[in-house]
Every structure is written in structure tokens, then in C-alpha cells.
Amino acid sequence: MTKRTTTTAGQPAPKSTKACLHIDLTKEEASRTNSEQSTSSKGILEMIKFLTERYRFRFNTVMKYTEYATMSSSSTYQPLDPRTQKRMTLEVQVAGIEVSIKDVRNFLESDCIYDYNPISEFLAKCDGSWDGHDYIADLAQTVPNNNPHWTSWFRTWFLAMVNSWLPNKKHTYGNSVVPLLISGQGYNKSTFCRRLLPDELEWGYSDNLTLSDKRQVYQAMSQQLLVNLDEFNQVSPKVQQGFLKNMLQLPTVKMKRPYGSHIETFPRLASFIATSNLEDILADPSGNRRFIAVRLTHPIRVNRMPNHRQLYAQALALLKCGERTWFDGYQTKLIMKNNQQFEVQMPVDHYFHNYFVPAKNEEEGKWLTVAEIFSQLRQEVGSIIKPNNLIGFGRKLGYIHGLKHKRSATGTKYLVKRV
Known part of the structure; x- marks a missing residue:
């Protein structure tokens, strides 16, 4: 079977369908005489020759379907749907x-x-062609923010996105961080997200994912490249604190193909990016480290299309040099501190800062449990603070910068000072 050389992106370049079949047919003809060939097998061989003289075929290993194109040089590949198959x-x-549709x-x-x-195919065209300029930084700087x-952070996220597309890599975690662009309407957020992918990969962009449909989500994670939330x-x-948090860290997805008989494991390809018109949107303090939230100060500059060939050539070069695609502990703390300004604020959160501040030492403050702090706030402001806020309030206390805590027989205590 004729093969081309292996590409630098790690995937064997495609061999010619026609050449592959020609060799098989030659072997078949050499091993049998015409009189020995059954009518059925002869019809199948004639059918294969007929179709491959008129069409080019390939199996898209990402989308998991066969594509076809006519022999015309201007013809582009299209999915082979059931109607086209019947017409053929x-x-x-x-x-x-004499053959059947089967x-x-x-x-x-x-x-x-x-x-x-x-x-x-696309990455192989980019690999090894980087001219040394920092195109990733150029792209990040088209997003004005403070x-x-x-x-x-954008550079690390972008490298993680490209790294997840590379074949023959065993990933323990998926690209679990999501850039979150926050501004009013008309700041070109969606345009920026869409332009992150080149024309050759634009099929891999999605912005209409329904998170409540888990089957659709898992399929998108295995077949799309970039999903805009x-x-x-x-x-x-509830979705932020449950399904979304778990989904973002998955390295693979398990699902049953349409009309399939068993569950299969597929590598996860998709990375995520998000946009919002509101600022107080992060509802899970422990999960806020998974977002790179930035408030736009001006509309994103989209007057020039990114140089995708150089952009991805740079990413491949940096990955080969071993540049990190994850955030270390120090960076994660910075991200979480940054994201506090975008957390959903409940009345109890506001009132805590009105009546308490973190104490530096025991002489200055007092160790109190969550329930004790909560009770004192209710005494001050009354029933506007609901008891069902207690669990969420306790979770948020653990992420207040500078607030010391310790374990005790009655639960976690925090060193606070009354204002």
C-alpha cells in the first residue's frame, strides 16, 4: 500500500485511495482468472473502479464520516450523506x-x-515556519483591558489549546481554563473568538452549545476545536458548580456514536472561551481558577485578520521547546484573586465586608466559626440574610484574601475583627 512521508505534526499524510485500490485490484486479478471470479465479486470490483475514477474519497477521522469530491480540480470535499450515497x-x-446499495x-x-x-494537515503546513515574531502576544494585545x-495568561491558554489537538499525546487533563471576555454590547467579543481559528479549521468553531444537553456537549468536545460559551x-x-466544572477538566469523553452499539472513548479536542455582558457572573469560588476573566476597556481591534500560519507555527515551536501549557500554584492564586471582582455577590457577602475585616493576629481579632459570623450578621441586618445562604457563604470565606483560618472541633474558624 503506497504511503507518503509522516508529517511533522505527528499524523501520517494520506495515501492515495486510487493507488491503494489499484494495487488491491491488481493482486485480485493476478490471483484469479476471469472464469473463476464470481459475478458478485466482479461487480464489486467494477463498482470500486467506477466510483474511484469519478470521485475522490477520504475518511475524516475527526468528524468520523466519509467525504467526497469530484475529480474536478476546483471541487471541494463534502460530507457523504445518505442521499448522495444513494445517488452514487x-x-x-x-x-x-450489478451491485446493491449495501x-x-x-x-x-x-x-x-x-x-x-x-x-x-493544517498544523503540518505551519510546523517549522515560525519567523520568530511574537504573534500570540500581538493577538492578545488586540483585547484592551487593565x-x-x-x-x-492568554499565551498559556492558547498553547494548551493547540497542544490538545496534537495526535499521539496522552493528556491527563484537558485544557481546563476559559478566557472570559466581559463588556457591554458591540465590543467585538464574538468576532475575536471566531477569528482564533483559521479558515481551514473554521468548521471546528461553535457558539451555540446547549450545556443542558450532555450528549451534544460530549460530541462537541470530541469533534469541535473551540467552543464559545x-x-x-x-x-x-448550579451548572457552573457541577457539570461545567467537571467537564472542563476531562481529557477524554465517553459516549455512544449515533446508531452505535457500545460506548467508546474519544480524545477531547475542544477548548473553551466565553463572553458576557454582565460582571457578577462567577458563582463558584472554588471553580473560579478555571476562568481568565477580563473587563474590556475598549472594543477589541478586529480591523486586521490574524496571521494564522505564523500564529500556529509559533505555538508549535514553543510546544517543541517545552513551554508550559498549564498554570502553576502562584499563577492560579493570581487568577483567583483577579476573579473575585467578578463573583456573584449575595447580600451576606456585602454585609460581611461592612462589619468584618481579616485580623492580623489574635490580639486584634477573634476566631469565629461560619455559623457565629453568620449569626452576628443576622443580628445586625435582620432577616434579609436567609439561612439557606450559610453554605455558600462559608465557601466564600475560604477565598477571602488575607483571612486566616484553622480547624477546630466545632468546624473551621476564621480570624476576624469587627469593624
Whole structure:
């Protein structure tokens, strides 16, 4: 079977379907005489020759379906849907070749069709061509904001996104961090997100994911490259604290294909980005480390299209040099501190800061449990603070900067001072 050289992105370049089949046919003809060939096998061989002389076929290993194109040089590949497959069957039968639609389907769904990975194909064109300029920083700086760490954080996230596309890599975690762009309407947030992918990979962008449909989510994670959680403020606190937190760290997804008979494991390809028109949107303090939230000061500059070839060539070069694709403990603390300004604020949160501050030592303050602090606040402001806020309030206390805590027989205590 004729093969081309392996590409630098790690995926074997596709072999010619026609050449592959030509060799198989030659072997078949050499091993049998015409008189020995059954009518059925002869019809199948004629059908394969008929179709491959008129069409080019390839199996998209990302989308998990066969694609076809005519032999015209201007023809582009399209998914081979059931209607097209039936039309091809009629063409074969009208040509006098005695085969059934099942015979045609068996060929088009077999591994006689060569595997094609559109991601590896694109990355192979980029690999080794970086000119040394920092295109990732240029792209990050088109997003005006006051966060001094944004460019560095965006770079790490972008490298993690590209790293998750590389084949033959065993990932323990998926790209679990999500840039979150916050501003009013008309700041070009969606345009920026869409332009992160080049034209060759634009099929891998999605902005209409329904998080309540888990099957759709898992399919998108295995087949899409970038998912924009548009209008993130509409994601409920319950989803943020549960399904979304778990989903973001998955390295693989398990699901059953349509009409499949068993559950399969697929590598996760998708990274996530999000946009919002509201600022108080992060409902899970412990999960806030998974977001890089920035407030835009001006509209994103989209007057120039990114140089995608150099952008991804730089990413591949940095990954080869071993640049980190995750955030260390220090950076995670900075991210969490930054994200506190975007947390959903309950009345109890506001009142805590009105009546308490973190104490520096025991002479200055007093050790109190969550329930004791909560009780004192209720005495001050009354029933506006609901008892069902207690659990969420306790969780948030653990993330207040400078607030010391310790374990005790009655629960966690915090060193606070009354204002």
C-alpha cells in the first residue's frame, strides 16, 4: 500500500485511495482468472473502479464520516450523506454494474478509504515556519483591558489549546481554563473568538452549545476545536458548580456514536472561551481558577485578520521547546484573586465586608466559626440574610484574601475583627 512521508505534526499524510485500490485490484486479478471470479465479486470490483475514477474519497477521522469530491480540480470535499450515497448507487447500477446499495455502502464505509485528519494537515503546513515574531502576544494585545497578566495568561491558554489537538499525546487533563471576555454590547467579543481559528479549521468553531444537553456537549468536545460559551451570564450557578466544572477538566469523553452499539472513548479536542455582558457572573469560588476573566476597556481591534500560519507555527515551536501549557500554584492564586471582582455577590457577602475585616493576629481579632459570623450578621441586618445562604457563604470565606483560618472541633474558624 503506497504511503507518503509522516508529517511533522505527528499524523501520517494520506495515501492515495486510487493507488491503494489499484494495487488491491491488481493482486485480485493476478490471483484469479476471469472464469473463476464470481459475478458478485466482479461487480464489486467494477463498482470500486467506477466510483474511484469519478470521485475522490477520504475518511475524516475527526468528524468520523466519509467525504467526497469530484475529480474536478476546483471541487471541494463534502460530507457523504445518505442521499448522495444513494445517488452514487444509482449511477453505478445505471452503468450496468450489478451491485446493491449495501455493496456500495460497504465500500464507502470501509478502511479502503484513506484516513484524513484536517487538524494535522493544517498544523503540518505551519510546523517549522515560525519567523520568530511574537504573534500570540500581538493577538492578545488586540483585547484592551487593565489586567497586567492578560498577555501571559492568554499565551498559556492558547498553547494548551493547540497542544490538545496534537495526535499521539496522552493528556491527563484537558485544557481546563476559559478566557472570559466581559463588556457591554458591540465590543467585538464574538468576532475575536471566531477569528482564533483559521479558515481551514473554521468548521471546528461553535457558539451555540446547549450545556443542558450532555450528549451534544460530549460530541462537541470530541469533534469541535473551540467552543464559545456565548452569553456566559445565562449559565446557572448550579451548572457552573457541577457539570461545567467537571467537564472542563476531562481529557477524554465517553459516549455512544449515533446508531452505535457500545460506548467508546474519544480524545477531547475542544477548548473553551466565553463572553458576557454582565460582571457578577462567577458563582463558584472554588471553580473560579478555571476562568481568565477580563473587563474590556475598549472594543477589541478586529480591523486586521490574524496571521494564522505564523500564529500556529509559533505555538508549535514553543510546544517543541517545552513551554508550559498549564498554570502553576502562584499563577492560579493570581487568577483567583483577579476573579473575585467578578463573583456573584449575595447580600451576606456585602454585609460581611461592612462589619468584618481579616485580623492580623489574635490580639486584634477573634476566631469565629461560619455559623457565629453568620449569626452576628443576622443580628445586625435582620432577616434579609436567609439561612439557606450559610453554605455558600462559608465557601466564600475560604477565598477571602488575607483571612486566616484553622480547624477546630466545632468546624473551621476564621480570624476576624469587627469593624
